[in-house]
Amino acid sequence: MRNLLLSSILALTLCACTFGHYGRLKPDAKSWVKPPASIFGDNFNSFLFKTNIRVYGKDFSGLLVTKQMAPQDYRVIFTTELGMKLFDFEFKDTSFTLHYCVPQFNRPKLLNTIREDIQILLMNDIKKKQAEQFADAKGQYDVFRVNDGKMFNYYFKEKSTDQLVKIEHSKKHVKKIIFTLSNYENGFPTNILIKHYNIKLKIELNLLKK
């Protein structure tokens, strides 16, 4: 009975995570290289996304705006469709400032998770880091691995298009978050899906304006 319980817990735990396929990645001869450039570029542009956040069955939606203020400084603001500001983040080099957060949204766990997701997507803090380059088994992607504290971020660039199509945030061989970047238009993905595997959280960003 005890074993059954243990194996059930183990099975459930395993179901909550997904294994990456990093064992099949082959180190590239070039080894240490510059990480791929951020999709947001370096032109002080702003981007507007219609955004849906689904967390443990609850839906939040609104508009997310990103704006590069200085070479290493990004501002990210989330408002409801009706215009009410929900949060205002600033990512400067490796530091972070919470300029504003509406009390209803001010839950440290949720806020930290969203902050981490945006930070990975902005790719601002990896500009000065080095990446290890790999090739996947099928030769479809160039894969760049960058250290992110105790975790790794894997950036998948499609060889045929030179577009960043996926980011995996993983610990050892277990995927925690997957970012899927698709439907590129004028060099920018119009759909970005952020899916968490250890918690029930999914964020969808659909580009409205660049």
Next chain:
Amino acid sequence: MKNITLLFFLFFLPILLIAQPPKGFSAMKDTTAFKQKMEAQSKTTNTMESDFTQEKYLSVMSENIISKGHFCFKKTNMLRWEYTTPYTYLIAINKDKMFIKDNGKVNKYDINSNKMFKSINEMMVATVQGNLLNNKDYRAKYYESDKYYLIELTPVQKAAKDFLKNILLFISKTDYSVEKVKMVEPSDDYTSIDFTNRKTNQPIADEKFTVK
């Protein structure tokens, strides 16, 4: 002496600035007559619909976020607020029910079960009707120009003050309809909504206020 004058000036300047009416406006002469007219207008308005343009100003952004749509209102307490560009998003209020349609998915809520929905409902209905004036949660100041009456509503409760500095209602002097609403946040970022092509007392089917 000069220093005292300067100190006096610096101390009172912010107070003087706060007490100043907004640019182009002066204090309203007859607030009683205005309130009576607004009340009469609200009583005789059974349905209302209009296009709207919403502009979100964020100080850190170089461009405002502009969205457009259409709203319908029917007495009592039925409202359809629909964004059509650059995204689709619909909120419909039907008495004590609230529907949100987003991404093709409809969520239905009981307004009374959620304090936030209740206040969204009150504010939206009151905004289009202009009857926030009698709401005890706001302190009102009255101004006027050649074209508009301007009501400045400041929230009284701390919970609302955290995210709202004031609401400005621009009301037409010719027909007492709300032409523009501006909601200013404590940081001075704001959302303004302009209403155009307004129609009043035209028949609107009840089905408009239920979303499936």
